[in-house]
Amino acid sequence: MSKYMVNLKINNIPIAVEEGTTILDAAKRLNFHIPTLCNHPDLSVAGNCRVCVVEIKGARLLAASCATPVSEGMEVFTNSEKVRIARKHVIELLLSEHNADCTKCFKNGNCELQDLASEYRYGDHVFIDLVPFSKKFIDISSPSITKDTSKCIRCQRCVRTCAELQAVSALAVINKGSQQTISTFLNKPMNDVVCTNCGQCINRCPTGALYERNYIEDVWNAIYDPNKFVVVQTAPATRVAVGEDLGFEPGNRVTGKMVAALRKIGFNKVLDTDFTADLTIMEEGTELLTRLKKAIVDKDETVKLPMMTSCSPGWIKFQEHMFPELLPNLSTCKSPQQMFGALAKTYYADKINIKAENMVVVSIMPCTAKKFECNRPEMRDSGFKDVDYVLTTRELAMMIKQAGIDFEKLEDQQYDSILGESTGAAVIFGATGGVMEAALRTAYEIVTGNEVPFTNLNIKPVRGMEGVKEASIKIKNAKPEWSFLEGVDVNVAVAHGLANAKRLMEAVESGNTNYHFIEIMGCPGGCIGGGGQPIPTSPEIRRKRAEAIYEEDMGMPIRKSHENPEVAEVYQEYLGHPCGHQSHELLHTHYVERKRF
Amino acid sequence: MEQKHLKRVDLIFEWDEKNTPINVLDKTLQKTPDAIILEMIDSGLKGRGGAGFPTGLKWKFTRNEDSDVKYVVCNADEGEPGTFKDREILDRVPEKIFAGMAICGYVIGAKEGYIYLRAEYNFLLKSLQQKLDKFNQQLKERQVDFTIFMRSGSGAYVCGEESALFESMEGKRGEPRNKPPYPTVAGYNSKPTVINNVETLVYTCEICRMGADKFKALGTSDSRGSKVFSVSGDTTKPGIYELELGMPLRDFIDEFGDEDAKAVQVGGASGHCVPRKKFNDTIIGFEGIPTGGSMMIFNSTRSMYNVLHDYLEFFNEESCGQCTPCRVGCQQLLKGIEAVKKGERPPQYLEDLKKLTLTMKIAAKCGLGQSVANPFISIVDNFREEIIY
Numbered sequence: 001m002s003k004y005m006v007n008l009k010i011n012n013i014p015i016a017v018e019e020g021t022t023i024l025d026a027a028k029r030l031n032f033h034i035p036t037l038c039n040h041p042d043l044s045v046a047g048n049c050r051v052c053v054v055e056i057k058g059a060r061l062l063a064a065s066c067a068t069p070v071s072e073g074m075e076v077f078t079n080s081e082k083v084r085i086a087r088k089h090v091i092e093l094l095l096s097e098h099n100a101d102c103t104k105c106f107k108n109g110n111c112e113l114q115d116l117a118s119e120y121r122y123g124d125h126v127f128i129d130l131v132p133f134s135k136k137f138i139d140i141s142s143p144s145i146t147k148d149t150s151k152c153i154r155c156q157r158c159v160r161t162c163a164e165l166q167a168v169s170a171l172a173v174i175n176k177g178s179q180q181t182i183s184t185f186l187n188k189p190m191n192d193v194v195c196t197n198c199g200q201c202i203n204r205c206p207t208g209a210l211y212e213r214n215y216i217e218d219v220w221n222a223i224y225d226p227n228k229f230v231v232v233q234t235a236p237a238t239r240v241a242v243g244e245d246l247g248f249e250p251g252n253r254v255t256g257k258m259v260a261a262l263r264k265i266g267f268n269k270v271l272d273t274d275f276t277a278d279l280t281i282m283e284e285g286t287e288l289l290t291r292l293k294k295a296i297v298d299k300d301e302t303v304k305l306p307m308m309t310s311c312s313p314g315w316i317k318f319q320e321h322m323f324p325e326l327l328p329n330l331s332t333c334k335s336p337q338q339m340f341g342a343l344a345k346t347y348y349a350d351k352i353n354i355k356a357e358n359m360v361v362v363s364i365m366p367c368t369a370k371k372f373e374c375n376r377p378e379m380r381d382s383g384f385k386d387v388d389y390v391l392t393t394r395e396l397a398m399m400i401k402q403a404g405i406d407f408e409k410l411e412d413q414q415y416d417s418i419l420g421e422s423t424g425a426a427v428i429f430g431a432t433g434g435v436m437e438a439a440l441r442t443a444y445e446i447v448t449g450n451e452v453p454f455t456n457l458n459i460k461p462v463r464g465m466e467g468v469k470e471a472s473i474k475i476k477n478a479k480p481e482w483s484f485l486e487g488v489d490v491n492v493a494v495a496h497g498l499a500n501a502k503r504l505m506e507a508v509e510s511g512n513t514n515y516h517f518i519e520i521m522g523c524p525g526g527c528i529g530g531g532g533q534p535i536p537t538s539p540e541i542r543r544k545r546a547e548a549i550y551e552e553d554m555g556m557p558i559r560k561s562h563e564n565p566e567v568a569e570v571y572q573e574y575l576g577h578p579c580g581h582q583s584h585e586l587l588h589t590h591y592v593e594r595k596r597f
Numbered sequence: 598m599e600q601k602h603l604k605r606v607d608l609i610f611e612w613d614e615k616n617t618p619i620n621v622l623d624k625t626l627q628k629t630p631d632a633i634i635l636e637m638i639d640s641g642l643k644g645r646g647g648a649g650f651p652t653g654l655k656w657k658f659t660r661n662e663d664s665d666v667k668y669v670v671c672n673a674d675e676g677e678p679g680t681f682k683d684r685e686i687l688d689r690v691p692e693k694i695f696a697g698m699a700i701c702g703y704v705i706g707a708k709e710g711y712i713y714l715r716a717e718y719n720f721l722l723k724s725l726q727q728k729l730d731k732f733n734q735q736l737k738e739r740q741v742d743f744t745i746f747m748r749s750g751s752g753a754y755v756c757g758e759e760s761a762l763f764e765s766m767e768g769k770r771g772e773p774r775n776k777p778p779y780p781t782v783a784g785y786n787s788k789p790t791v792i793n794n795v796e797t798l799v800y801t802c803e804i805c806r807m808g809a810d811k812f813k814a815l816g817t818s819d820s821r822g823s824k825v826f827s828v829s830g831d832t833t834k835p836g837i838y839e840l841e842l843g844m845p846l847r848d849f850i851d852e853f854g855d856e857d858a859k860a861v862q863v864g865g866a867s868g869h870c871v872p873r874k875k876f877n878d879t880i881i882g883f884e885g886i887p888t889g890g891s892m893m894i895f896n897s898t899r900s901m902y903n904v905l906h907d908y909l910e911f912f913n914e915e916s917c918g919q920c921t922p923c924r925v926g927c928q929q930l931l932k933g934i935e936a937v938k939k940g941e942r943p944p945q946y947l948e949d950l951k952k953l954t955l956t957m958k959i960a961a962k963c964g965l966g967q968s969v970a971n972p973f974i975s976i977v978d979n980f981r982e983e984i985i986y
Contacts, residue, residue: 047775048919053960061967062959067775082959086922089956093925126949128932130925154924173770173918176753178928180918 008074023054023065023076032078035087035116037094037206038155039066041538042524044164049155050090051116055080062086091116096127098207099137099150106146107208110535113153114207141189143213143375144197144368144531152182152209158201165524167499168318170195182209185597194321194597196498198314198522199368199392199531212368212532215389216399222360222388223266230360231348232267233340233419234258236274237366237430237527238393240548244534244541245397246407251544253552256412261400262364263413269352272415273363274422276336276343277429277438279570280311281561283587284333284435285443286578288517289482297484304328306493306508306515309435311335313373314522314531316591318498323505324593329518332588336429337363337370338379340419341386342586347574348419356384363390366430366530369522378589392532421566424457424552424559431546432496432526433462433469436519440473440492442562447475447482457559463550465525465543467500468493470515492517497524600880603848604841606815606823608803609796610689616806618696619735625805626741630660630704637801640809641821646672646757646794647864647889648964652801655791658781659705662789669701669710670766670785670792674750674757676715677865678911679891682825683795685837687714687721690799695732695745697798700805701791702743710745711785713762716752754915758963759784759792761917772917773963796825796890817843820882828853830862830894846871846879849892857896860979865891866908867968870901870975901980905934908972916965922957923966929953930973934984944985947977 004019010027017026022045027034038049047067054065057075062082077083095117102108137150154173159182162171170193174183184193202210222228243254262270288307294300310316310331319326334342340363345356363370367390373379374387391399400407414420425441428434437459444452452459452473461471470493478486493515495504501520507513523529525542528549553559561567575582616624625633637653644650659667671694675683686694698710712729714722726747733744748766750756756765760774763785784790793801800822804812813821820842829835832853840849850858861871863879863886871879871886879885881892895904909931918924933950936942954970961967977984 045775046919048921048962050921050960050962060959064775064962069777085952086956086960089926089953090921090960093921093929096929097925127929127953128936130928130932153921154918156919173772176755176914176918177916177924178913178918180916180924 006070006072008070008072008076010076011078017070019069021070023063023068023070024052026070027054027065027076027078034065034078035119036066037112037116037153038157040157040204042165042204043157043160046156046160049094049153051087053083053086053090054078055082088120088122091120092122092125092127094153095125097130098153099131099148105151105208106211106214111208112206139190140213141191142195142197142372143191144371145190145195145199145202146211146213147190148209149181151207153207154180154182155206156182157204157206158182158210161200161204165497165499166196166198166200167502168194168196171201196314196317196321196522197369197372198498200523202368202531203533203535203537212392212395213371214395215371215391216395219362219389219391219399222362227358228360229268229354229358230266230362231269231271231344232262232362232364233271233273233337234262234364235337235366235430235527236277236427236434236549237530237533237545238364238396240430240528240545240552241366241533242393242397245394246400248408250541251548253548254407255552256414257407257410259415260410260413261403261405261407264405265399265403267362269416271340271344271419272422273336273340274426274429275419275564275566276339277426278423278561278564278567279339279587280333280336281425281438281442282567282571282578283583284309284331285439285446287331287333288439289443289446290579292516293484306513306518307331309519311429311435312369312520312522312527313367314369315498315501315520317369317372317594318501318522319505320591320594321596322502323509326505326508327591327593330591332590334379334587334589335370335373337365337390338373338386338589339587341374341379342381343570344419345382345384345386346586347570351418356382360388361386363387364393364396365390366393366527366533367523368392368531370532381586394532394534397534418566418569421564423561423564424554424556425561426564427552427556428549430527431463431549432465432521433494433519434526434549436462436492436494436517438561439517441560444473444475445560445562447479447485448477449479450477456554458550462492462494462519465539465546467497468495468504490517491515492519494519496521496526496529498522600845601817601841601843603844603852606839606841608823609686609693609799609825609839612690613806618692618802619732621802621806622696622699623739625700626703633700633704633805634660636804636809640804640812642797642800642804642812643820643883644794645796645800645824645889647677647887649883649887652793652797655781655793656701656704659789659791662782664789666786666788667705667707668785668788668790669698669705669707670762670790671698671710671712671795671798672757672759672762672792673712673718673795674715674762675718675795676754676757677867677889677891678908679827679829679862679865679893680889681827682837682890684718684721686795686799686825687718687725691725691728692732693799693802694795695729697793697800697802698745699736699741699743700801701793701798703741705789705791707791708742708744710743711748711766712745713748713750713756713766715757716750719749722747722749753917755917755963755965758965761963762792763790772919773965775962794889815841817882817884819843819884825890826888826892827890828892828894831858831896831899832894843880843882843884845877846881847876849881850876850894853892854894855896858894859897859899860895860901862891862893862895862904862972864888864971865893866911867965867971869971870979872979901976901983902934902938905972905976905984906931909934912965912969920962920966922961923969926953926957926961926966927969930969937985947981947984951977
């Protein structure tokens with residue numbers, strides 16, 4: 001049914017928009033910019049910052065344009081005297097409760113409140129400063145997320161993110177009035193609550209109240225330490241996003257420039273997490289086929305299906321807190337980051353004749369949860385901390401700027417070898433559905449000897465931004481050793497964002513599903529929408545990054561993980577075979593049950 | 598201007614043995630819903646919680662909404678400082694509230710009603726529940742498909758704001774919603790809801806008992822009927838009084854105060870402060886200064902700085918904190934008058950603060966923040982020297 005059109009005037013200019021459109025959106029169509037703070041394209045409407053108020057002719061009150069739908073005959077003014085005075089007051093009030101030590105702030109230069117303040121330049125600071133500076137506001141307990149209440153403007157974007165997108169609600173509003181603040185259950189430190197470290201709150205915080213625990217200085221120190229051999233790995237999703245912080249529009253692939261920049265910064269070897277993404281497919285694909293065989297042929301009831309992916313550390317911690325009874329369903333494979341670390345300090349260190357204790361492994365990740373993951377006690381199978389430091393995409397951009405590198409002018413360079421070779425199947429790990437697609441490309445071929453029956457290997461049903469996606473692939477012409485799978489419909493599901501994951505887990509627990517394999521990514525859109533990616537984020541930006549990921553896949557000479565020659569080499573020289581003894585020592589892990597509060 | 602002199606009325610607490618609330622209900626259910634709405638509109642009854650929205654229109658809008666599920670909610674979250682009349686009504690004549698809710702339910706097509714009782718009134722809960730059980734039983738016997746339930750608040754002033762009250766009833770943090778949609782369209786559980794103050798519901802029952810004509814004979818053209826006032830402060834006769842609307846404040850003071858009365862705070866902390874020089878030409882009613890019932894009298898022993906300071910402390914504590922103008926504005930006002938008092942800011946700073954309250958009045962999200970300007974401006978303007986020195 002088509003919607004009614006509503007006629008109104010904004011600043012005396014007539015416009016017709018669909019019923020239900022907000023004044024803010026209608027004004028946008030006429031290119032009238034109305035400032036906002038609490039509004040975010042990924043979240044429900046709050047209407048609480050009141051920066052976006054407008055005047056409606058005949059109305060006693062100003063209206064929050066983000067929260068007010070248009071109505072017939074409405075006459076709106078976005079910049080009347082009343083509006084300007086109110087907006088000035090609102091911005092000044094926010095500044096009065098904000099610890100405006102901008103020059104020392106991690107978000108300096110990327111702060112929506114700072115932008116507003118510089119747009120309006122209210123020099124006369126009428127009001128009394130309500131935030132005496134104090135360190136007690138800062139919670140640095142989490143290895144992933146730093147929370148500084150003195151910077152908080154109570155827009156509640158983080159609260160809505162945590163509840164609506166992630167179904168975690170680690171952050172919530174407590175107290176009221178002047179004592180109202182954003183906090184955790186019983187005011188506990190961030191590392192002691194159900195926080196999954198996904199960092200989605202950081203992506204949506206308009207100020208510096210939430211930001212990643214940063215390790216930039218530690219990495220510089222390692223680079224300048226003559227006794228250290230520093231290798232860096234880059235996650236698939238970083239290469240399609242780091243450009244956004246360095247002058248490129250969203251959706252630009254800057255893989256070659258990023259590699260060149262990392263060399264200029266001074267890393268001894270520039271390697272690729274994509275390599276271990278391919279390795280993950282070998283391990284996880286084999287694990288899946290093994291579980292299927294045990295379940296179907298051996299009728300082993302201890303085997304848990306559906307099997308679920310384990311690449312996303314935010315998702316892992318979520319599952320440990322919220323659905324511990326489903327932990328046996330998680331693949332035991334470590335994430336590609338941690339497989340890389342474990343291999344780097346064993347196989348690779350041997351190969352290049354470097355002592356593991358002198359090696360520093362740095363990860364560039366689109367993720368804040370990876371900072372927590374590398375600190376997990378399970379992640380020391382090399383005998384050392386497998387991954388020493390994790391930097392977000394944003395931190396990498398900062399390092400590139402600090403190093404004085406003119407990123408846009410860099411010539412493309414290639415990753416070092418070994419542990420630098422990868423396939424198209426690995427790069428699509430960066431988008432929701434990518435692990436599933438990569439796994440199916442390989443598993444189907446192992447079982448049947450034929451390529452997956454999709455044009456150009458593109459398994460479209462598992463792609464896209466639908467919250468939960470399902471697909472079913474019938475196995476045809478299975479090889480003799482996989483004959484038990486002949487004619488079987490392999491049912492898979494994919495979810496991204498933990499609220500969608502929760503829905504899917506509830507469906508699984510209800511027993512009404514018949515999935516064999518489930519891919520979950522903790523963040524909306526998968527890693528391209530990760531908590532460590534450039535700010536801002538929106539459905540549109542994530543869509544562009546995902547497009548870039550699939551372009552990168554199409555441009556790769558090899559697009560199936562099992563055809564990665566370096567992966568074959570590592571099995572031949574070191575690991576033996578997928579899910580073999582050595583793999584289990586280095587590449588697999590276990591999980592811990594955590595409390596719900 | 599049409600003026601009524603102070604006249605005591607006895608409707609609310611009167612118990613008519615021949616026309617008990619359940620009898621009134623029986624009689625009223627013989628009429629069509631539209632006829633009842635017409636009678637309510639004709640009576641001129643406006644909401645007694647303070648905002649004064651015409652009750653008949655509220656019922657009509659909700660009746661006109663197309664929805665299988667609708668609700669009647671009684672706002673018994675009487676939190677306005679200086680207001681204690683609903684407590685008395687709930688204690689003495691709750692059956693009239695129940696009957697008013699059942700009539701409303703019949704009119705709008707609701708099957709459930711809720712009484713949201715402020716946490717501080719939980720001592721009433723046991724006796725209310727007993728009387729309610731009896732009333733619900735009487736409804737059942739009459740095959741009236743309507744049941745009333747009790748809900749307890751948790752102690753936040755802001756939950757008297759209707760949309761925050763719904764949030765609280767739904768088990769969420771009590772924060773006001775964006776409007777529109779209004780409760781008549783999307784209230785409790787996002788369903789069309791009539792939410793009326795305790796006293797308003799009693800008057801609907803009274804209007805059904807005695808007819809709109811008798812009701813509208815009381816009061817003025819803008820303020821029909823009578824109202825229950827909570828009188829407190831520097832008076833020898835504190836208590837609950839039902840008075841005809843539209844009286845001059847002078848008459849009120851003559852009855853309850855004395856020549857030492859220097860100000861009356863009409864409508865509680867969020868209301869207006871009227872100084873003695875304006876007693877003669879201030880009408881208590883919708884044409885003058887409306888009130889949810891609170892009338893606080895201050896005599897010359899009181900510091901109006903302390904009065905304002907207390908109100909601002911109250912708002913600092915009771916703002917829900919979600920919107921900027923209210924959360925930060927209230928803090929600035931409190932710190933602001935303290936700074937002026939201490940000489941840390943010049944007296945002219947009060948003008949900046951007054952401008953701020955005008956922004957709060959039009960830009961805050963709900964009635965709480967919007968009404969802080971009332972006490973602030975009226976006290977600062979009328980007692981400026983007490984604030985500064």
